[in-house]
Amino acid sequence: MPKWSMVIDLEKCVACQGCSIACRMENNTPVATPEEAWDGREIRWNDVFPMPRAEVGDYPNTKTHYMTRPCMHCENPPCIKVCPVQATFIDEEGLVRQNYDRCIGCRYCTVACPYAVRYFNWYAPEWNPTIEQHLNPQEVSSGSGDREGPAVRPKGVVEKCTYCIQRLDNARQRAEAEDRDFRPDEYVPACVETCTGKARFFGDMDNPDSTVSKLAKSERAFALLEEVGTHPKTIYLQEGE
Amino acid sequence: MKNSKLGMAAYWAVVIISLVIGGYGLYWRLTTGHILANYGQLITWGLWVAMYIYFIGLSAGAFLISALVFVFHVERFRPIARLALFTALISLLMALLFIWFDLGHMGRFYEVYSRPNFRSMMAWMVWLYTAYFVLLIFEFWFESRQDFVRCGQEKGGFNGFICRVLALGSKNTEPEGRERDERVVRVLGAIGLPLAIMFHGGVGALFGVVAARPAWHGGLFPLLFLVAALVSGGGLLMALYAWLAPNKGSEEYKSLLSDMGRLVLALVLLDVIFTFAEYSIALYGGVPGDVLPLIEIMSGPFWWVFWIGQIGLGMVVPIILLSWKRTSSSTFWVGIAGMSIVLAFVGVRLNIVIPPLSVPELQGLVNAVPSPRMTTQYIPSMMEWALGIGIVGLGLALFAIGYNLLPVKPRGDKEVMS
Numbered sequence: 001m002p003k004w005s006m007v008i009d010l011e012k013c014v015a016c017q018g019c020s021i022a023c024r025m026e027n028n029t030p031v032a033t034p035e036e037a038w039d040g041r042e043i044r045w046n047d048v049f050p051m052p053r054a055e056v057g058d059y060p061n062t063k064t065h066y067m068t069r070p071c072m073h074c075e076n077p078p079c080i081k082v083c084p085v086q087a088t089f090i091d092e093e094g095l096v097r098q099n100y101d102r103c104i105g106c107r108y109c110t111v112a113c114p115y116a117v118r119y120f121n122w123y124a125p126e127w128n129p130t131i132e133q134h135l136n137p138q139e140v141s142s143g144s145g146d147r148e149g150p151a152v153r154p155k156g157v158v159e160k161c162t163y164c165i166q167r168l169d170n171a172r173q174r175a176e177a178e179d180r181d182f183r184p185d186e187y188v189p190a191c192v193e194t195c196t197g198k199a200r201f202f203g204d205m206d207n208p209d210s211t212v213s214k215l216a217k218s219e220r221a222f223a224l225l226e227e228v229g230t231h232p233k234t235i236y237l238q239e240g241e
Numbered sequence: 242m243k244n245s246k247l248g249m250a251a252y253w254a255v256v257i258i259s260l261v262i263g264g265y266g267l268y269w270r271l272t273t274g275h276i277l278a279n280y281g282q283l284i285t286w287g288l289w290v291a292m293y294i295y296f297i298g299l300s301a302g303a304f305l306i307s308a309l310v311f312v313f314h315v316e317r318f319r320p321i322a323r324l325a326l327f328t329a330l331i332s333l334l335m336a337l338l339f340i341w342f343d344l345g346h347m348g349r350f351y352e353v354y355s356r357p358n359f360r361s362m363m364a365w366m367v368w369l370y371t372a373y374f375v376l377l378i379f380e381f382w383f384e385s386r387q388d389f390v391r392c393g394q395e396k397g398g399f400n401g402f403i404c405r406v407l408a409l410g411s412k413n414t415e416p417e418g419r420e421r422d423e424r425v426v427r428v429l430g431a432i433g434l435p436l437a438i439m440f441h442g443g444v445g446a447l448f449g450v451v452a453a454r455p456a457w458h459g460g461l462f463p464l465l466f467l468v469a470a471l472v473s474g475g476g477l478l479m480a481l482y483a484w485l486a487p488n489k490g491s492e493e494y495k496s497l498l499s500d501m502g503r504l505v506l507a508l509v510l511l512d513v514i515f516t517f518a519e520y521s522i523a524l525y526g527g528v529p530g531d532v533l534p535l536i537e538i539m540s541g542p543f544w545w546v547f548w549i550g551q552i553g554l555g556m557v558v559p560i561i562l563l564s565w566k567r568t569s570s571s572t573f574w575v576g577i578a579g580m581s582i583v584l585a586f587v588g589v590r591l592n593i594v595i596p597p598l599s600v601p602e603l604q605g606l607v608n609a610v611p612s613p614r615m616t617t618q619y620i621p622s623m624m625e626w627a628l629g630i631g632i633v634g635l636g637l638a639l640f641a642i643g644y645n646l647l648p649v650k651p652r653g654d655k656e657v658m659s
Contacts, residue, residue, distance in 0.1 A: 040282045078453055084364035085352040104352055105345015107285045108363050114453035114602040119282065120345060122275055155274050156345030225602060228452055 002184050003094045004163055005205035006192065007215040008068060009237040012199035015048045015066040019191035019200065023070075026164055026190035027150045028135050030125035043119040045161040046070045046191050065239065070191065071096060071117045071161035072224065072232030079109035079118060088158075089142075094205075094233060095163055101146040103157035110158060114225050115232075117160055124155040138166040163202075164189035184210070205233065256638045263631010269624045270342055277624040284598045288591070288621035289343040292629055294444055295473070295590040296336035296636075297370075298466065299583075301441035302474015304329040304377070304433060311380070311430035317500055320652045321482050323384055327649040328477065328640075330377050335636040337370065342628060362447040369440035376436065380429040382407070383422045387414050388648035403646050441470045448593065455530030456523070456597035465515050469589060472512045475505040476559070476582030483576030485644075486651050495572060502575045506563040509582070513556055534596040541596070542618075546588040555585030595619055 023029065023046040032042030051065040073096045080088050080096065087103040090096050110118045127135070140149030140162075149166040153159050171186035184204040192200040203210040212235075215221065220238040223231075269277050280287035307325035309315040341347055350367075357364040382389075385407075391414055393405035445466030448457040479501045488494050523531040538547045559578040561568070568574035599619070621629070643649060 078451070080358075081360045082363065082451070083358055084361040084367065085349075086356050086358045087352075102349070102352055102356065103346065104349040106343070106363060107345070108361070108447075110282075110285045111598065112451050112453050116283065116601060116603060120275075120285070154346075158345070228602070 001092055001206065002204035003206040003233070004073070004168075004187070005094075005203065005212045005216070005233040005235065006070065006073075006163065006189070007201040007212045007221070007235045007237060009199045009201070009215075009220075010066070010068075010239045011220075011237060012197040013048065013066055013068065014197045014199075015050075015064075016196050017048050018194045018196050019068065020044065020047050022190040022194035023161070025134075026136055027162070028125070028152055030123070030127060031131070036123060039122075041120075041122045043121070043159065045117075045119070045159075069115065069117060070234055071163070072115050072230065072234045073163060075231035075233060076229060078112040078114065078230060082108045082112040084108065093168075095165055095168075096160075097142065097148055097162065097165065098158065098160055099142050099146045099148055100151060100153050100157050100159065105156040105158065107158065114228055114230065118158050119160060120158050121153050121155050125152055136166075138170075140166050140169055164191075252637070252641065256634050256641070259630045259634025260638065262627045263629075263634050266624050266627025266629070266631050270628050273624075275345065277622055279619055279622040279625065281619075283601060284595060284619040286343070286594055286598060287619060288625045288629055289339045291587075291590040291594040292632070293336050293339040293343070294466075294593065295587055296332045296339065297444055298441065298470040298473050298586065298590070299477055300329045300332035300336060300474070301437045301467075302470040302472070303332065303478055304373075304437045304474075305471060306475055306478055308430050308434045308437070311384070311426050312434055317497065320486075320497060321478055321501075323381075323649050324481060324485070324651050325474075325478055326377065326381050326384060327643060327647065328474075328481065330374075330381060331636055331640050331643065333370070333374060333377065334639065335632055338632050338635070339629070342632075362443055362450055365443055366440060366447060369436060369443060373433065373436050373440055376429055376433050380426055380433060382409075383425045383429065385648050386411055386422055387419055390414050392648060400646050407647075438467060442467050453602050454597045455528065455602075456534040456600070457593075461515070461519055465519060468508070468512050468515050469586065472505070472508045472555075472582060473586040473589075475501070475508050476579040476586075478579075479505050480576050480579030480583060482651050483572050483579060489572070495570070498572050498575050499570060502563045502569050502578065505579065505582070506560065506569075509556060509559050509563070513560075516551075516556075530600065530602065533600045537596040537599060538592050543591075546592060550585050550588030551592060553585075554581045555589060 024031070027045060029043050029045055036042055046068065048066050048068045051067050056063050056065070073094060075094065077088075077090055077096050080090055083089075084106065085102050085104055087099045088096065088109055089099075105120065107120055110116075110120060135152065136150040138149060139147050139151040142148050149162055149164075149169075167189060168187045172182050175182035175186065184207065188202050192202040201211050201215055203212040205213055205216065207213060215237060216235050218237055220240075221235055222238055223235050225232075278287065303325045306318065307322045307329065310318050310322035310325075341350060344350060353364055353367040354371075357368065359365065389404045389408040390411055391404075393401055393408050395401070396404060442463035445463035448454075449459055449462030452458050479498070482501065483498055486494050486498075520535060523535055526532075538544075558581045562574050562578035562581070563569050568578075
C-alpha cells in the first residue's frame with residue numbers, strides 16, 4: 001500500500017505562488033474579497049508566505065525566506081481524533097480526508113491542528129462568472145454519496161488540502177481503463193505538477209527507491225513541529241545559507 | 242409585598258429586553274451564519290463556547306450539590322435540593338443552546354448520534370449530555386411526583402392543569418409511594434453523580450487533550466473544571482437561596498445559609514489552590530506556549546477580566562465575605578458573595594477559551610495571513626453578544642416560569658416531607 005508524501009525543497013522555491021493558484025483552480029477554492037481577506041477568512045489550502053524576520057543580510061545583499069504550508073497529512077493527525085462525527089479521517093494510504101457532507105462545523109479540528117491548515121467556510125462560495133464556468137466538476141465520494149475533494153463546499157463546514165485526492169482517483173481509473181497496473185508516479189497533486197522551480201516532489205514514502213523517500217533522508221530534511229508527535233508526511237528541505 | 246412585585250416587574254423587564262435583543266441576534270445568526278461573528282481563523286472559538294462551558298459548569302455544580310442530599314443524605318441541604326436539580330436542568334438547556342448556535346451546520350447535530358467518533362471528547366460530551374438530560378428529567382419527576390399530584394388536586398386553573406399533565410396520571414400520595422420515589426431518586430442520583438463528574442471532567446478533557454494548545458494541554462484541566470463547576474454552581478445556589486427562601490429571618494434560614502457559605506468558602510479555597518498550581522507551574526517553566534497565553538491573560542488588554550473578575554470577584558470578595566464574621570453571618574452579604582462568584586466565572590470561562598487560542602503554535606503564522614484577525618484581538622461582535630443575551634434571557638424566563646409553576650421553591654425544614 002503506498003503512503004503518499006510530499007517533499008518541498010525551500011532552496012528551490014522561488015515564491016512565485018504558482019502552486020497556490022494551481023491549487024485554487026484544481027480544488028475550486030473560492031476567491032476571497034479584500035474584506036474577507038482582511039478578516040482573515042480567506043481559504044488557502046496552499047500558500048507561500050514570508051517568514052518572520054524574513055529579510056536577512058545587509059542592504060543590498062539581503063535575502064528573504066519563504067515558507068509554504070499545505071496540509072501535513074500527519075501520520076498521527078490530531079484533527080481526526082477530535083472530530084466528533086468522523087467527518088475527517090485517515091485512509092489506508094495515509095491521506096487525511098475531509099467529508100463535507102458530514103462536517104457539523106464545530107471547528108474542533110481547526111483548534112486541534114497545530115499547523116492551522118484547516119479552514120472554516122464563513123461564506124457561501126462565490127466566483128466571478130468566468131471562473132464559475134470553469135470549475136473543476138470532479139467529486140470524490142467517501143461512500144454513500146458524501147462529497148470530498150474539489151466538490152463545492154457549503155457554508156459552515158471545514159475544508160483543507162487533500163493532496164488532490166481526485167487525481168489519485170483519476171490515475172487509478174485510467175490504469176483500469178487501459179487494463180494495466182496503477183503506478184504510484186501517475187498520481188501528482190496540482191501544486192507539484194505546476195511548480196516552476198521544481199521544488200515540490202510527491203510520491204510513495206513506503207517505497208525506499210522513490211524520490212520522496214530518498215529526499216526525506218537528506219540532511220536538510222525536516223518537518224514542522226516535529227516535537228508535537230504528529231509525524232507529518234509533508235516534509236521540507238531546509239534552505240542553504 | 243410591594244417590593245417583591247417591583248422586583249418581579251424588573252425581572253420580567255430584563256427578560257423581555259434580553260429576548261428582544263436575542264431575537265435580533267438570532268435573526269442575524271440564522272440569515273448570515275457566522276459572518277458577523279468576530280471569532281476567526283486563529284481564535285476559532287469565542288464567546289459562545291465560553292458561555293457553553295460556563296453554563297455546563299453551573300449545571301454540573303448544581304447537580305453535584307443536589308447529590309449531597311439525594312445520594313449522600315446530607316439532609317442539611319434538603320431545602321435546596323430540588324431547586325438545585327431544577328437549576329441544573331435550566332443551565333444545561335442554556336449550555337446546549339449556546340454550543341448548538343456555535344455549529345457551522347446546526348441541522349447536522351444528529352451526526353454525532355448516527356456516526357460518533359468515540360475518540361473525540363466532543364462526541365463523548367454529546368452522548369453524556371443526552372444521558373444526563375434524560376436522567377435529570379426522570380430524577381426531577383420522581384423527586385416531585387407527589388407534589389405534582391397534590392398540586393393537581395388542590396390547584397385549579399393553568400397551574401393545576403400543568404401539575405395534572407406532569408403527574409402523568411399518577412394519583413398516589415401515600416408515604417409508601419414517597420419512599421419508593423426517594424429510592425428511585427437515590428439510584429438516579431447515584432448514577433448521575435459519576436455521569437456529572439464524567440461529563441464535566443470531560444469538558445475539561447475536551448480542552449486538555451488538545452496538544453496544539455499548550456496552555457490547555459495537561460492533566461490538570463479536567464480537575465480544574467470540576468472544581469470550577471462546584472464553586473460556580475455552589476455560588477449560584479447560595480445566591481438563589483439567599484433571595485428566594487420562603488422563611489427569611491428564621492433561624493433555620495440563617496443557619497442553612499451560613500452552612501452553605503462555609504461549603505462554598507472551602508470550594509473557593511480549593512479553586513485558589515488549583516488556579517495557583519496551574520499558573521505558577523506554567524510561569525515557572527517558562528515555555529513560551531504555556532506562558533504567553535497567561536501573560537496575555539494577566540497583562541493583556543483584558544487584564545481586568547483576570548485581576549478584577551477572576552481574582553477579585555471570584556476569590557478575594559467571596560473569601561472576605563464568607564470568612565469575616567460580620568458578613569458571613571449576614572444573609573445579604575452571603576448572597577452577594579454567591580453573586581460575585583457567579584459573575585466572576587464568566588471571566589474564568591472566557592479566559593480559558595480565548596487567550597490560549599491567541600498564540601499560534603506555528604511561529605510565523607501571523608505572517609501567513611495579513612489580517613488583524615491573526616492577532617490576539619478578539620472582542621465578541623454585536624451579533625454574538627445579542628444572541629448570548631437572548632439565550633440568557635430565555636434561561637431566566639424558563640427559570641421564572643418553572644419556579645412559579647413547578648414545586649421547586651426552597652423550603653423551610655418543617656415543610657419538608659419526611
